[in-house]
Amino acid sequence: MTTIPPLDEIDLSGMEFWELSQADRAEVFKQFRAQDPFPFFEEPENPLGPNGPGYYVLTRHADVVHASKTPELFCSGQGATGPLDQGEQVNEFFGSMINMDDPKHKRLRGLVSAGFTPRQLERAMDAVEQAGIELASQLREKGEFDFVQDYAAPLPLKIICDMMGIPESQYAFVLEQSNIILGASDPDFAQEGDDLLGMVMGAGIGLAQLMGELGAHRLENPTDDLTTALMTAELDGERLTEQELASFFILLLVAGNETTRNAISWGLHFLTENPDQRERWRNDFDGLAPTAVEEIVRLASPVISMRRTVTTDGAELGGRSWNAGDKLILSYWAANRDEAVFADPLRFDITRQDNPQVGFGAPGPHFCMGAHLARREITVAFRELFAQVPTIHATGDPAVLRSSFINGVKRLPAAV
Numbered sequence: 001m002t003t004i005p006p007l008d009e010i011d012l013s014g015m016e017f018w019e020l021s022q023a024d025r026a027e028v029f030k031q032f033r034a035q036d037p038f039p040f041f042e043e044p045e046n047p048l049g050p051n052g053p054g055y056y057v058l059t060r061h062a063d064v065v066h067a068s069k070t071p072e073l074f075c076s077g078q079g080a081t082g083p084l085d086q087g088e089q090v091n092e093f094f095g096s097m098i099n100m101d102d103p104k105h106k107r108l109r110g111l112v113s114a115g116f117t118p119r120q121l122e123r124a125m126d127a128v129e130q131a132g133i134e135l136a137s138q139l140r141e142k143g144e145f146d147f148v149q150d151y152a153a154p155l156p157l158k159i160i161c162d163m164m165g166i167p168e169s170q171y172a173f174v175l176e177q178s179n180i181i182l183g184a185s186d187p188d189f190a191q192e193g194d195d196l197l198g199m200v201m202g203a204g205i206g207l208a209q210l211m212g213e214l215g216a217h218r219l220e221n222p223t224d225d226l227t228t229a230l231m232t233a234e235l236d237g238e239r240l241t242e243q244e245l246a247s248f249f250i251l252l253l254v255a256g257n258e259t260t261r262n263a264i265s266w267g268l269h270f271l272t273e274n275p276d277q278r279e280r281w282r283n284d285f286d287g288l289a290p291t292a293v294e295e296i297v298r299l300a301s302p303v304i305s306m307r308r309t310v311t312t313d314g315a316e317l318g319g320r321s322w323n324a325g326d327k328l329i330l331s332y333w334a335a336n337r338d339e340a341v342f343a344d345p346l347r348f349d350i351t352r353q354d355n356p357q358v359g360f361g362a363p364g365p366h367f368c369m370g371a372h373l374a375r376r377e378i379t380v381a382f383r384e385l386f387a388q389v390p391t392i393h394a395t396g397d398p399a400v401l402r403s404s405f406i407n408g409v410k411r412l413p414a415a416v
């Protein structure tokens with residue numbers, strides 16, 4: 001029995017929509033693509049100021065791609081993570097470069113890339129292998145467990161913290177703060193009447209302090225970690241400020257940590273639901289890993305969407321013209337199920353060849369900086385599972401985060 005309301009009653013600003021199952025959401029977006037590919041919604045209430053003009057959702061793959069690669073017409077600087085305008089300071093504090101346009105974006109991405117080198121990445125890869133081996137062997141002893149808490153969450157967290165040089169004693173603190181930043185709309189993380197904004201700001205400030213202290217310490221006592229590399233990286237004689245480092249760290253945590261965790265968690269769910277695919281992958285792990293990982297990211301779409309704002313009256317997109325100031329939500333989740341691009345889009349097919357998935361964003365200046373690392377993390381995560389606990393499977397449905405931004409899995413019961 002379907003529970004989907006008629007299209008004109010759907011409200012993507014209301015939390016009811018984000019409580020629908022993944023299958024029901026897919027059906028809604030399919031109907032939108034066919035009947036109204038840029039549905040318009042009023043904005044949710046803005047705790048920081050007057051309400052804005054509302055927003056359109058891009059539900060088709062081609063439109064998401066076009067907006068991503070045309071930043072002069074569809075910009076990020078007015079806010080890229082959701083429909084609300086939050087002011088430049090909040091945007092940059094929490095989003096760092098993700099909420100910037102050139103030339104600011106280019107400068108920051110360039111500086112960060114100078115630290116985020118192949119050598120740093122290689123270092124992280126070693127940590128990925130190590131962490132995967134350790135965590136998978138612990139699952140064998142446990143027998144039954146929450147897969148998110150015992151495997152999918154600690155793996156990327158350990159890697160990012162290790163890369164940055166954060167001491168292990170701070171991992172739990174870092175996880176808790178990043179859960180608050182991304183989970184604020186979920187009743188498990190915040191109750192009605194809570195000061196959400198205060199909680200999110202508090203979490204951000206806590207992380208910034210941690211990073212500020214570490215950064216200052218590394219300037220005096222350099223090591224070979226990413227924090228040292230970022231503190232000393234130079235581009236045209238310029239360096240990152242302490243504030244920029246703190247904001248980038250918050251971005252790395254929220255962009256690189258929860259996303260990878262959710263891809264791995266959804267991955268186990270998809271493999272459990274599709275035992276034939278699971279068997280195929282097990283029998284030819286290395287051969288199928290590249291396509292399997294793309295397919296997991298496509299269907300998981302851990303980042304549901306990003307926003308762009310139209311810069312120029314008359315900008316063309318999707319066969320119509322837009323006005324400066326129009327807010328567009330680029331739904332990666334919907335684009336990744338567009339039947340014009342993906343054959344049988346709801347099918348989990350680890351051998352899918354033609355898979356231009358946009359889970360890491362579409363090509364353009366903001367394309368995920370961590371895509372390479374994330375692919376490697378997901379590959380190692382499953383390689384170690386198949387190697388050490390080959391009978392692992394989910395024993396229940398994922399508890400899905402109530403969020404319009406992150407397609408999160410809070411808990412996933414599993415057993416070996």
Ligand code: HEM
Nearest residue numbers: 097098255256259260263303306360361366368369370374
């Ligand atoms: C499965 C895992 C991941 C997914 C699904 C994901 C997804 C995304 C998406 C959708 C964007 C925005 C693209 C856009 O606006 O056009 C993004 C940006 C970004 N991601 Fe990832 N990401 C993942 C893992 C990572 C990791 C592991 C890191 C770093 C360690 C990372 C770092 C970043 C950064 C720094 C940006 C901002 C780039 C910019 O604005 O120039 N991500 N990611």
